[in-house]
Amino acid sequence: MAPQASSISAALREASLAAAVALVLALPLAGVRLPSGAAEPLAFRPWWVVAAVLAVFVGRFLIALHISTRRPRAFAAPPLFDRALGAMTPWRRWIFAGFIVAVALLPLMPFADRRMIDLGSLVLIYVMLGWGLNIVVGLAGLLDLGYVAFYAVGAYSYTLLAIHFDLNFWESLPLAGAFAALFGVLLGFPVLRLRGDYLAIVTLGFGEMIRIVLINWSDLTGGSEGISSIPAPTLFGLSFTANPAAGETAFHQFFGIPFAGVHKLIFLYYLILALALLTHVFSMRIRRLPVGRAWEALREDEIASRALGLNPVMVKLSAFGIGAMFAGFAGAFFATRQGFINPSSFTFIESAIILAIVVLGGMGSQMGVVCAALVLVLLPELARDLAGFRMLLFGAAMVAIMVWRPRGLLSHREPSVRLGDRAGGAP
Amino acid sequence: MSAAHAMQSELPLLEVRDLTMRFGGLTAVDRLTFAAHSGAITALIGPNGAGKTTVFNCITGFYRPTSGAIVIERGDETYRLDRLAGHRIARDAGVARTFQNIRLFPNMTVLENLLVAQHARLMRASAFSLAGLLGLRRYRDAEEAGIALARSWLERLDLVQYADRDCGTLAYGLQRKIEIARAMCTQPALLCLDEPAAGLNPRETTELSRLIISIRDEFGIGILLIEHDMSLVMGISDRIVVLDHGARISEGTPAEVRSDPAVIRAYLGEDDTANGEGGR
Numbered sequence A: 001m002a003p004q005a006s007s008i009s010a011a012l013r014e015a016s017l018a019a020a021v022a023l024v025l026a027l028p029l030a031g032v033r034l035p036s037g038a039a040e041p042l043a044f045r046p047w048w049v050v051a052a053v054l055a056v057f058v059g060r061f062l063i064a065l066h067i068s069t070r071r072p073r074a075f076a077a078p079p080l081f082d083r084a085l086g087a088m089t090p091w092r093r094w095i096f097a098g099f100i101v102a103v104a105l106l107p108l109m110p111f112a113d114r115r116m117i118d119l120g121s122l123v124l125i126y127v128m129l130g131w132g133l134n135i136v137v138g139l140a141g142l143l144d145l146g147y148v149a150f151y152a153v154g155a156y157s158y159t160l161l162a163i164h165f166d167l168n169f170w171e172s173l174p175l176a177g178a179f180a181a182l183f184g185v186l187l188g189f190p191v192l193r194l195r196g197d198y199l200a201i202v203t204l205g206f207g208e209m210i211r212i213v214l215i216n217w218s219d220l221t222g223g224s225e226g227i228s229s230i231p232a233p234t235l236f237g238l239s240f241t242a243n244p245a246a247g248e249t250a251f252h253q254f255f256g257i258p259f260a261g262v263h264k265l266i267f268l269y270y271l272i273l274a275l276a277l278l279t280h281v282f283s284m285r286i287r288r289l290p291v292g293r294a295w296e297a298l299r300e301d302e303i304a305s306r307a308l309g310l311n312p313v314m315v316k317l318s319a320f321g322i323g324a325m326f327a328g329f330a331g332a333f334f335a336t337r338q339g340f341i342n343p344s345s346f347t348f349i350e351s352a353i354i355l356a357i358v359v360l361g362g363m364g365s366q367m368g369v370v371c372a373a374l375v376l377v378l379l380p381e382l383a384r385d386l387a388g389f390r391m392l393l394f395g396a397a398m399v400a401i402m403v404w405r406p407r408g409l410l411s412h413r414e415p416s417v418r419l420g421d422r423a424g425g426a427p
Numbered sequence B: 001m002s003a004a005h006a007m008q009s010e011l012p013l014l015e016v017r018d019l020t021m022r023f024g025g026l027t028a029v030d031r032l033t034f035a036a037h038s039g040a041i042t043a044l045i046g047p048n049g050a051g052k053t054t055v056f057n058c059i060t061g062f063y064r065p066t067s068g069a070i071v072i073e074r075g076d077e078t079y080r081l082d083r084l085a086g087h088r089i090a091r092d093a094g095v096a097r098t099f100q101n102i103r104l105f106p107n108m109t110v111l112e113n114l115l116v117a118q119h120a121r122l123m124r125a126s127a128f129s130l131a132g133l134l135g136l137r138r139y140r141d142a143e144e145a146g147i148a149l150a151r152s153w154l155e156r157l158d159l160v161q162y163a164d165r166d167c168g169t170l171a172y173g174l175q176r177k178i179e180i181a182r183a184m185c186t187q188p189a190l191l192c193l194d195e196p197a198a199g200l201n202p203r204e205t206t207e208l209s210r211l212i213i214s215i216r217d218e219f220g221i222g223i224l225l226i227e228h229d230m231s232l233v234m235g236i237s238d239r240i241v242v243l244d245h246g247a248r249i250s251e252g253t254p255a256e257v258r259s260d261p262a263v264i265r266a267y268l269g270e271d272d273t274a275n276g277e278g279g280r
Ligand SMILES: Nc1ncnc2c1ncn2[C@@H]1O[C@H](COP(=O)(O)OP(=O)(O)OP(=O)(O)O)[C@@H](O)[C@H]1O
Pocket: B023, B026, B028, B046, B047, B048, B049, B050, B051, B052, B053, B054, B055, B100
């Protein structure tokens, strides 16, 4: 079907607008080449700007034209991805179980090297954080842009408890979770009346506040230098050092095997896998309990929830507290894995990545979080060779997912209870 | 109505005294006084904008009244609704409501909606989630009881087949019924229905009036009804309170109200509700 004059002029208008925006952006971004040495002057590259603006103009024009002339399909079959997902739905439990087994076996595979195991535990940290934030954002519908604050609280709680009170990892893990939960509730109080954008702004500020306090309270936190030589965790008292202190037994000595640095990495991998699975099992169970349903009800309609006797204060605070607790656990793990921490690990970009994992994965979807964490954590790591184009690729992937699946990769919501599963239930 | 007449002499369940609600310069409710009894259907009628929904919002704690008192007697307890926190009005004072523009949880299933309504009881049984997380018998029994209650309402309203469907995907008439079922799952002492027949077809409206009567007779609870459909109101109400510009202009049995000149004047004054047959 031939494009009509009206649609061409509309497309031209769209394209001009896009080109104007491109011009504004391209002037400083592409038009100027920064000098490599101080003595060199700024080099202007007008042709780069022309090329960029032209590319945007033509591209936008073609896209607009394509959209306006496309005939709406009467019987649009669900896209391939949806159909594949639909076919997989009855098997979701098995697929998830198989996935867990594969993840659990990964470090034992012959092809698993140090880098892969280390990357694996990094991905698992983000999966755990994503699952934790999913409670707050996906279930309770509270847009939290400062989630990294609780991650920081967990990391610093563990570090300080380990260094000043000589507590080992297993003793301080629950305490780190408890501290983070406490901070979650503290943040919850002032933001009880806020929703949506307002809530997002306040939580964002809270995240920055925690980071700035960490930088400035140098007596306690070591300021921007951070704290180093954080003790590593032990496996039932077995440490993972080559030469354990007197009176301690190292892992390799106990099992009578030669020392290998990878043992510690594998141990850390299983540790974060266990913590992440704990988060998963907990969220799955609590979703089916009255609190979990109350979170979702509050997300759906706060006024109706109140009319049914739900106390919005308690419902929100419990979501903030429990979500923060898991960030605290993850933070403790992060500290012990790194061996040192400083405030630059807890910047806003971390919150943004965790939130992106939840949103791109599909709000409330556990498996979606896994997929999105894989994409968002692995992509920048694997694309390291692309240097400058890394963030561009990252951004493009995010835009692609949002265009292609605006509700997230996997946005299926499983009911917390079914009448159909019961004897004499619904057909 | 026989059940209701026996109740009339008893103490009222709900008493609204001199209730006034102002929004800036606008007086939406003006020194309103009325009572509602257990086992009776009390209708609140009046032209559009008369202040009926505002009265509901005051009773259910969404608005703090400018002045006046709202008192409910439940068991031996007396609650001042004009001072009680919103969620406690539903949880402790036993007031359940539906909304003029339906407020279900659209992305949750029908059954889940009905379980959220039983939150307080289930929460206690789950020992604030501990017993639930551990899967203790005590919580599982309570959950089964909750599902059984929900199922009994679904069966009663012929909704069992929709139990596992998301509320947002269901037809309007079904959603209205589910909202009533959800309110009843809170096991209230007073049920407030805000235009339950709006948007229903005649067959559904007949079904609805039978449902409301059966709730009154079977559970003996008080029912407050806002409705524009006059044949429905006149057919099932035990008492009617007529509002105009926030003030009570008449009160009595349907027969009394129908022949009250003040009521006729109020309705004739409104173009779109000229014959009193519902302005919606
Ligand atoms: N929150 C509010 N702020 C300001 N004015 C309000 C508010 N709520 C209601 N009003 C005003 O109070 C008056 C009564 O409104 P209300 O919704 O109670 O009427 P109603 O009797 O329920 O009407 P309808 O039959 O159309 O539902 C109206 O003039 C309305 O504009």
